[in-house]
Amino acid sequence: MRTYKIVREQAMGTFMCPPGFHGFTYSVHEFTGPRGRRVIGEYSLEYLLSGEADASEYIRKEAARLIGSVKPTESEGWVRxxxxxxxxxxxxxxxSRNASDVIIHNPTEIVVDRALKSLRDAFQNDDSLSGDNYRRGVTPIYGRRRGYEVTAKRDGSTVYIYALTDDGTRYDADHLSDYAxxxxxxxxxxxxHEPICxxxxxxxxANVRDVPPLMDPERHSAVRCIxxxxxxxxxxxxxxxxxxxxxxSWPCSKCGKRVQYEARYDKYAFVxxxxxxxxxxxxxxxxxCTNGEPHDVK
Structure with a gap:
């Protein structure tokens, strides 16, 4: 029989575990023997209840009790x-939940890539186009300030092309009509061409003829995790x-520090x-944050 001890330090919960999850409070240390001081393994409480752990009946019951004593919370911050x-x-x-089997599907990226390919094919015979990209999907245009940017609606139904200045700001894209x-x-x-204001x-x-189909929301990895x-x-x-x-991580709307959501505390934290x-x-x-209030991200 192996020697285990339930401890409150170095808990094993991750950011994908909900607030109140027992792994944020308890973990299991394995020692070389009853009097051993050197930790040779760290595990979760569930490990003690598995068939792999050669643990005493007492510590198994204690692990089951601790797991049942806490109640995770499906908080809005954690879900987001x-x-x-x-x-x-x-x-x-x-x-399959294996990382190697995950499917990446984004209609916006699909139609943007289609538009970029069409534009680049049209530019192949134009010697005035050359240079480095300023941001994703941006190709400098010689003599007409410096670039363009392609974006799309989130559902992939429409694409937009903006003209860019040297510093990356947008200006009227009317001169791109021939290329578009x-x-x-x-x-x-x-x-x-669409004037805005x-x-x-x-x-x-441009409207998209063949909008990429949406994936079944039931298959979204976040849904399966939650x-x-x-x-x-x-x-x-x-x-x-x-x-x-x-x-x-994002700037706090009050103090400006970059903070991130921490499920352990169900709050934003400066880490x-x-x-x-x-x-x-x-x-x-x-x-x-300031005045002892919680951080906030807007």
């Missing part, structure tokens, strides 16, 4: 974080289409780290 992490990710029809006409006849139709630059607009803890979770289509700032003399990394989480 999971959808943001799994942006554009879907499981295959087999239901290269879109007509293939995946696109109704190509036109004095404040916003005009653009080239249902491991909350089986009744219904797909949030609005977060599948646009998870906004659900995952990653820092330091390395001690033994080479161990220690993390700190600043949960309070």
């Amino acid at each position: 974080s999971v959808y943001g992490y799994f942006k554009n990710c879907y499981v295959p029809e087999s239901g 006409n290269a879109l007509s006849g293939g995946h696109f139709n109704n190509v036109r 004095e404040k916003h630059a005009g653009r080239i607009v 249902r491991e803890y909350f089986p009744q979770h219904k797909p949030r289509v609005e977060l599948i289409e646009n998870p906004e700032k659900g995952y990653g 820092t780290s330091r390395i001690d003399g033994r080479g161990m990394t220690h993390w700190s989480y600043g949960l309070e």
Whole structure:
């Protein structure tokens, strides 16, 4: 029989575990023996209940008790974080959750790539076009300021072409009409110049003939992940289409520090780290913003 101890330090929950998950509070250490001090393994509470752990009946019951004593919360912040992490990710029809089997599907990217290919094919015979990209999908245009940008609606039904200045800002794209006409006849139709207003630059607009089909929301990786803890979770289509700032680090709207959502606390936190003399990394989480209030991201 092996020697295990349930500890409250170095808990094993990850950002994909919901607030209140027992792994944020408890983990299991394995020692060389009853009097051993050297940790030779770290596990979750579930491990003690598996057939792999040669654990005593007492510690198995204690693990089961602790698992049953906490209740995870399907908080809005956590749900948005999971959808943001799994942006554009879907499981295959087999239901496999292996990372190598995940399907990446984004209608916006598909139609933007189609438009870029059509434009580049039209530019092949134009010697005035050369230079480096300024941002994704941008090719400098010699003598006509410096570039263009292609974007699309989130559902992939429409593409937009903007003209760019040297510093990457948009201006009226009327002079791109001749090049944009290269879109007509293939995946696109109704190509036109669209003035917006004095404040916003005009653009080239084209409708998509064959809009990429949407994937079944039930197969979205975030839905499958959340249902491991909350089986009744219904797909949030609005977060599948646009998870906004659900995952990653963003400036706090009050103090300006870059903060990220931490499921352990169900709050945004300013995260820092330091390395001690033994080479161990220690993390700190600043949960309070100005005047002791929580951080906020808008």
